[in-house]
Amino acid sequence: MSSSLSPDLRRRTGGHNVRVIFSEDQIAQRVAELGAEITEAYPDGELLVLGLLKGSFIFLSDLVRRIDRPLHVDFLVASSYGAGKVSSGTVRLLYDPETPLAGKHILLVEDIIDSGRTMKCLVELLAARNPASLAICSLLDKQLLPEPLPALRWTGFPAPPAFLVGYGLDHAEDYRHLPYIGDLIDG
Ligand code: IMP
Numbered sequence: 001m002s003s004s005l006s007p008d009l010r011r012r013t014g015g016h017n018v019r020v021i022f023s024e025d026q027i028a029q030r031v032a033e034l035g036a037e038i039t040e041a042y043p044d045g046e047l048l049v050l051g052l053l054k055g056s057f058i059f060l061s062d063l064v065r066r067i068d069r070p071l072h073v074d075f076l077v078a079s080s081y082g083a084g085k086v087s088s089g090t091v092r093l094l095y096d097p098e099t100p101l102a103g104k105h106i107l108l109v110e111d112i113i114d115s116g117r118t119m120k121c122l123v124e125l126l127a128a129r130n131p132a133s134l135a136i137c138s139l140l141d142k143q144l145l146p147e148p149l150p151a152l153r154w155t156g157f158p159a160p161p162a163f164l165v166g167y168g169l170d171h172a173e174d175y176r177h178l179p180y181i182g183d184l185i186d187g
């Protein structure tokens with residue numbers, strides 16, 4: 001279900017119209033479910049939750065508070081789309097976690113899978129470091145690939161074919177702080 005913002009909420013977007021696609025409540029409920037599933041899935045061993053910055057920062061911080069077992073958190077920074085809306089297809093690591101990955105369960109947390117290139121490159125890069133396991137948890141998946149990435153174990157929501165913003169997702173660095181996920185109607 002989607003709806004337009006009230007004038008009050010529109011203040012936060014700088015007057016732009018964002019149609020709500022996943023509300024705060026829907027996101028919170030799904031994040032709690034994912035946290036419970038992840039808790040069940042890793043009964044033992046070291047778990048390192050690796051968030052891809054910047055898009056995953058809100059999702060990761062909500063998600064780890066729903067995972068009921070010991071874990072560590074670190075981040076990766078990869079080159080982004082810049083101000084564009086289309087993937088450039090190349091991924092460079094600008095920040096690499098300092099912790100060794102060998103022997104640990106790695107849970108890679110992403111905001112959205114579009115073409116899948118970013119996650120495919122990162123999985124290849126991280127798998128070479130001999131983790132005990134490597135899985136992806138993505139909040140959103142546009143489901144454009146003929147087959148889902150083999151490492152994709154958890155998805156929050158299937159995403160519509162639109163450019164989404166909010167809850168960490170940006171357009172040219174705007175809108176990351178919206179507490180819901182929506183699409184730009186007039187952006
Ligand atoms: P992929 O490599 O084409 O799968 O693109 C994934 C990356 O592009 C994500 O990490 C996002 O940062 C960004 N991205 C893709 N689609 C969207 C969108 O609809 N809104 C905001 N960012 C997006």
Ligand code: MG
Nearest residue numbers: 055080081170
């Ligand atoms: Mg981004």
